[in-house]
Amino acid sequence: MATLQKSIDKRNALIKATIDLVNNNGFHATAMNKIAKMANVSPATIYLYFENKQDLVNQTYIEVKAKYSDYAFKNYTEKLSVEDGFKHIWKRIADFKLIECENAFFLAQCDNTPIIDEESRQEGIKHLQPLLDLWARGKKEGIIKPFSDYILYAYSINPLSFLMMAQKRETFKLNNEHMEEAFQAAWNSIKN
């Protein structure tokens, strides 16, 4: 337990600190110094766990992205109808953005800036496959509009990021009614 466990704790603390500081200051304004301080660790210790700053943020991204898709597809099964399946995944993603908003905000920032290696970005995309499969089935059954996946994503999933951002910036307060409206808008934009 002792040694290894301690290590994992430190690594987690470092990743948590990275998310926090990058969320509030951006990647390049976040000093290794500050990350170390927030994680209660010496700056030098970071380099026992990560190659360098870029590696730290890449690994943080991949880890958060994995957490995101795990959350999104929890309890999902292909046995559901297209509409029910979509609603299930959509609600899970919405929940994630609300509940794990620090994580979600970090992902949004990575996805909209050049701070992440293209390689790590590709690594993070893989996880969405079940949703793409669902859409393929929906198109075949004539339930989903025959739009390209990018369009379907842009109009049914991605808007949640915008809402989360507004919420985080406190220019908008999401409530249950809003979420109901949002789901309707999402479904109307892609259903046939």
Next chain:
Amino acid sequence: MATLQKSIDKRNALIKATIDLVNNNGFHATAMNKIAKMANVSPATIYLYFENKQDLVNQTYIEVKAKYSDYAFKNYTEKLSVEDGFKHIWKRIADFKLIECENAFFLAQCDNTPIIDEESRQEGIKHLQPLLDLWARGKKEGIIKPFSDYILYAYSINPLSFLMMAQKRETFKLNNEHMEEAFQAAWNSIKN
């Protein structure tokens, strides 16, 4: 012409260089040095036009945002029906994101990160009023769903940013057919 004109040219060159470099490297990885070099100017000269780096990027943001909304509402008139008016504005915004994609990308990056002062951000929001007015009319006439403006924006306008981002990243190639699909999705998500 002479003095003042020359100054405006330099200022424009600086702003253009800022957009270019921030788009490709992010704000904090963009050195004043490099901005000066790209604008064919001494680093010291920047400080004749801008207070400091933050001021440079704030002013760049406000200027690009103004260009964006000018473009969006060009030739728009309130005499149009709600549907036609919306289509008009939507197409203008879509055009902007396609044609002025460097500008659009810069805005997207500013809107998704903490690089811009909250004050400048607020300054940039004002310009959307005609669209909000149109939605208000649409809701009153029962043509637009009675959703909050944030939701309407998230599902009808903001998705264009996502598509532009994918396009810029060359993971997706937008064509006319896609734009038609995108408009349908946008309108379906907000129409009653």
Next chain:
DNA sequence: TTACACAAAATGAACGTTCATTCTTTTTTA
């Protein structure tokens, strides 16, 4: 149980570099 030795983990100080900004000088303009 204690004392010791060794390796792994962790540290704080130090390094070289790069950055935003300023200072002094030169050039341009009117």
Next chain:
DNA sequence: TAAAAAAGAATGAACGTTCATTTTGTGTAA
């Protein structure tokens, strides 16, 4: 010719990273 504009070199601070050293944890011999 005087003032405004611009330049390039200089500056101090801050950064990512490394180095020399100390601390911690673990197994072993007494």
